[in-house]
Amino acid sequence: MALTLRPAVRTDAPDIIRMREEVGWDAARVYDWFDICSYQYGSPECPTSFDYVSYTDEAITIDLSRLQHPPDGRIFRLWVAETEKEVDGHAEPERTKVIVAAIGLSHIDLDEMDPDLACWERRRGLVRSLAVFNAFKGQGIGTWMMRRIEGEARHLGLKVITSLVPMEATASLALHKKIGYRVFKRAPRNWAEDVLHYEKVLD
Numbered sequence: 001m002a003l004t005l006r007p008a009v010r011t012d013a014p015d016i017i018r019m020r021e022e023v024g025w026d027a028a029r030v031y032d033w034f035d036i037c038s039y040q041y042g043s044p045e046c047p048t049s050f051d052y053v054s055y056t057d058e059a060i061t062i063d064l065s066r067l068q069h070p071p072d073g074r075i076f077r078l079w080v081a082e083t084e085k086e087v088d089g090h091a092e093p094e095r096t097k098v099i100v101a102a103i104g105l106s107h108i109d110l111d112e113m114d115p116d117l118a119c120w121e122r123r124r125g126l127v128r129s130l131a132v133f134n135a136f137k138g139q140g141i142g143t144w145m146m147r148r149i150e151g152e153a154r155h156l157g158l159k160v161i162t163s164l165v166p167m168e169a170t171a172s173l174a175l176h177k178k179i180g181y182r183v184f185k186r187a188p189r190n191w192a193e194d195v196l197h198y199e200k201v202l203d
């Protein structure tokens with residue numbers, strides 16, 4: 001299947017929300033993420049701090065002026081993967097692009113501010129919210145997404161990529177193991193009791 005990865009845009013939000021609902025994840029923060037994606041530290045419209053409603057539903061204030069940022073000032077990035085699908089048009093079948101998966105990369109651990117997970121000074125970035133639509137699972141897309149995000153992270157200058165996987169996410173645990181991630185911490189998060197913290201040193 002031919003796949004393309006592109007930065008997500010705000011009009012993709014309904015698809016990303018649908019995907020998260022399918023996975024059983026909270027979808028309430030997706031529009032927040034698009035706001036955060038648009039922050040470019042150092043630009044006039046970027047706040048020096050912002051409130052983020054974390055998974056405990058408590059607003060936490062993140063003071064951006066105390067953190068180091070990537071050269072382009074971006075705090076958070078989201079991508080979607082698309083493939084072409086044939087649909088019935090009026091006259092003959094037409095090809096249209098459909099979103100099959102989404103993935104994020106954060107330069108800050110927005111929920112707990114753990115610098116082992118994301119910290120520009122240490123060139124560590126956190127993969128967030130990888131999800132593949134049910135209809136497209138088991139075809140190598142998750143693997144492709146992880147490999148592509150590693151490429152993007154390398155290109156940005158990161159040295160280590162990290163990822164959080166709850167113990168019950170069997171497919172994701174297998175995926176991380178298969179592509180060379182190693183556990184560096186096992187701890188509760190505010191959204192799950194037992195979460196493996198993975199890292200991979202980028203070549």
Ligand SMILES: CC(C)(COP(=O)(O)OP(=O)(O)OC[C@H]1O[C@@H](n2cnc3c(N)ncnc32)[C@H](O)[C@@H]1OP(=O)(O)O)[C@@H](O)C(=O)NCCC(=O)NCCS
Binds near residue numbers: 131137144164
């Ligand atoms: C985890 C997820 C992203 C994997 O995506 P995918 O496109 O189905 O994964 P792939 O087809 O690339 O498979 C990669 C590996 O994962 C493992 N895997 C995939 N589906 C599996 C399943 N149902 N059970 C056990 N292992 C599975 C296999 O090891 C597989 O490698 P193999 O095919 O060489 O054996 C997808 O299942 C998903 O969206 N899950 C829900 C959300 C989630 O858990 N996201 C991860 C955040 S921690």
